[in-house]
Amino acid sequence: MGIKISFSCFYSMYILCVFLGTQDSAQGRLLLIKKPDPNDAAATARWLVSQNSWGVLNTISTDLGGAPFGNVVSFSDGLPDKGRGVPYFYLTTLDPTARNALKDQRSSLTISEYPIGTCGKRDPENPACAKITLTGKLKLLEGNSKEVEFARSALFTKHPEMEGWPKGHNFQFFKLDIEDIFLIDWFGGPKPLTIDQYLQCNKNEVAAIR
Amino acid sequence: MGIKISFSCFYSMYILCVFLGTQDSAQGRLLLIKKPDPNDAAATARWLVSQNSWGVLNTISTDLGGAPFGNVVSFSDGLPDKGRGVPYFYLTTLDPTARNALKDQRSSLTISEYPIGTCGKRDPENPACAKITLTGKLKLLEGNSKEVEFARSALFTKHPEMEGWPKGHNFQFFKLDIEDIFLIDWFGGPKPLTIDQYLQCNKNEVAAIR
Numbered sequence: 001m002g003i004k005i006s007f008s009c010f011y012s013m014y015i016l017c018v019f020l021g022t023q024d025s026a027q028g029r030l031l032l033i034k035k036p037d038p039n040d041a042a043a044t045a046r047w048l049v050s051q052n053s054w055g056v057l058n059t060i061s062t063d064l065g066g067a068p069f070g071n072v073v074s075f076s077d078g079l080p081d082k083g084r085g086v087p088y089f090y091l092t093t094l095d096p097t098a099r100n101a102l103k104d105q106r107s108s109l110t111i112s113e114y115p116i117g118t119c120g121k122r123d124p125e126n127p128a129c130a131k132i133t134l135t136g137k138l139k140l141l142e143g144n145s146k147e148v149e150f151a152r153s154a155l156f157t158k159h160p161e162m163e164g165w166p167k168g169h170n171f172q173f174f175k176l177d178i179e180d181i182f183l184i185d186w187f188g189g190p191k192p193l194t195i196d197q198y199l200q201c202n203k204n205e206v207a208a209i210r
Numbered sequence: 211m212g213i214k215i216s217f218s219c220f221y222s223m224y225i226l227c228v229f230l231g232t233q234d235s236a237q238g239r240l241l242l243i244k245k246p247d248p249n250d251a252a253a254t255a256r257w258l259v260s261q262n263s264w265g266v267l268n269t270i271s272t273d274l275g276g277a278p279f280g281n282v283v284s285f286s287d288g289l290p291d292k293g294r295g296v297p298y299f300y301l302t303t304l305d306p307t308a309r310n311a312l313k314d315q316r317s318s319l320t321i322s323e324y325p326i327g328t329c330g331k332r333d334p335e336n337p338a339c340a341k342i343t344l345t346g347k348l349k350l351l352e353g354n355s356k357e358v359e360f361a362r363s364a365l366f367t368k369h370p371e372m373e374g375w376p377k378g379h380n381f382q383f384f385k386l387d388i389e390d391i392f393l394i395d396w397f398g399g400p401k402p403l404t405i406d407q408y409l410q411c412n413k414n415e416v417a418a419i420r
Contacts, residue, residue: 053334054322054324054334054335055266056265056266056268056280056320056322058266058268058278058279058280058318058320059278060276060278061345064345064389064390065316066270066316067316067317067318067345067390068268068269068270068278068279068280068316068317068318069268069278069318069343069345069392070266070268070278070280070318070319070320070343071320071341071343071392072320072321072322072324072334072335072341073334073335074333074334074335090335094399096392106275106276106277106278107277107278108268108277108278108279108280109280110266110268110280110281110282111282112264112266112282114264114282114325115324115325122371123284123369123371123372124263124264124282124283124284125264125282125283125284125300125369125372126371131281131282133279133280133281135271135274135277135279159333159335161332161333161336162333162335179274180274180277182279182281182306189304
């Protein structure tokens with residue numbers, strides 16, 4: 001009986017792998033969660049955010065006459081394959097992005113499918129090579145709340161070297177409170193997607209543990 | 211004599227390759243121009259711009275309350291290994307970025323070394339994994355000027371599928387007139403770099419044809 005269950009479990013995992021497929025990412029790791037169907041906007045959006053480890057975080061630069069200032073940052077929305085959709089960051093005010101956000105929280109995070117390595121020969125600007133921009137408010141997490149613990153765990157798991165970054169640089173945890181989602185994952189313009197649809201989608205997680 | 215010259219040329223190319231090194235990029239092509247020394251800010255900046263094919267272009271979104279809106283775009287600063295440093299884009303007003311720029315030209319282009327594939331195991335936010343933000347004005351190129359010809363050639367060579375994009379979408383050429391450069395390529399904060407130093411640096415080109 002025990003053997004039967006084990007075999008059944010092994011067989012299910014095998015079928016799951018064949019069904020879901022495995023894809024090489026640009027970073028050399030295997031993606032266990034296959035890119036969702038482009039018609040499923042919420043799942044695609046969550047996949048893009050949870051599979052990427054970095055993006056461009058945009059703020060309003062007071063130093064540069066109110067210009068939109070993009071900065072390459074690492075982020076995490078949770079433990080690997082257990083993302084919740086809200087991006088967290090580990091930033092220092094030695095960098096203009098954190099300074100800008102403390103003066104004006106308006107911000108966006110932009111992520112491309114291209115560096116994941118699943119766009120094939122498509123151009124990075126081809127609409128079938130997905131991209132997402134989450135617009136909202138970039139907020140400093142203060143104190144030692146549960147959310148700070150979550151952010152620390154989410155970030156340090158995906159970005160192990162962060163834990164050793166210089167204490168004197170005063171890195172702090174920030175999060176993006178999402179107010180608008182711009183998603184292109186196929187031809188025909190941006191996909192309609194509400195914040196609730198995005199945050200409540202658990203298909204990636206379900207797919208990973210099914 | 212002819213044989214001697216050919217051999218000498220071949221030998222020089224061989225030495226050049228050994229000297230410059232070849233590096234695998236994330237896109238699977240060989241980089242013939244090695245990453246410059248981080249102390250050479252101008253060469254590093256030009257290398258980042260000429261070796262990358264895409265970045266995040268940020269504009270001010272009137273639709274989203276003046277928020278900074280980043281968008282994944284393809285760009286080119288010239289023919290392969292002959293970049294001039296000024297990024298050109300092929301955009302349609304079906305997309306918010308071009309619409310935003312026609313209302314407010316303030317813009318920035320953000321590029322990371324990470325997708326080039328030369329950061330090794332460094333985190334994308336590690337300062338030794340270089341990043342650059344060019345801030346300035348995003349301008350529509352009108353008419354059939356020599357600059358439009360240059361932009362077309364620069365973009366369609368690096369992004370061949372662009373030439374076949376739907377005519378009805380009214381793609382147009384834009385360029386970023388650079389007013390400020392934010393470059394991080396090592397520890398110790400942003401590297402001082404003027405627009406003139408950046409535009410007048412031809413080390414990449416020299417290294418390629420030396």
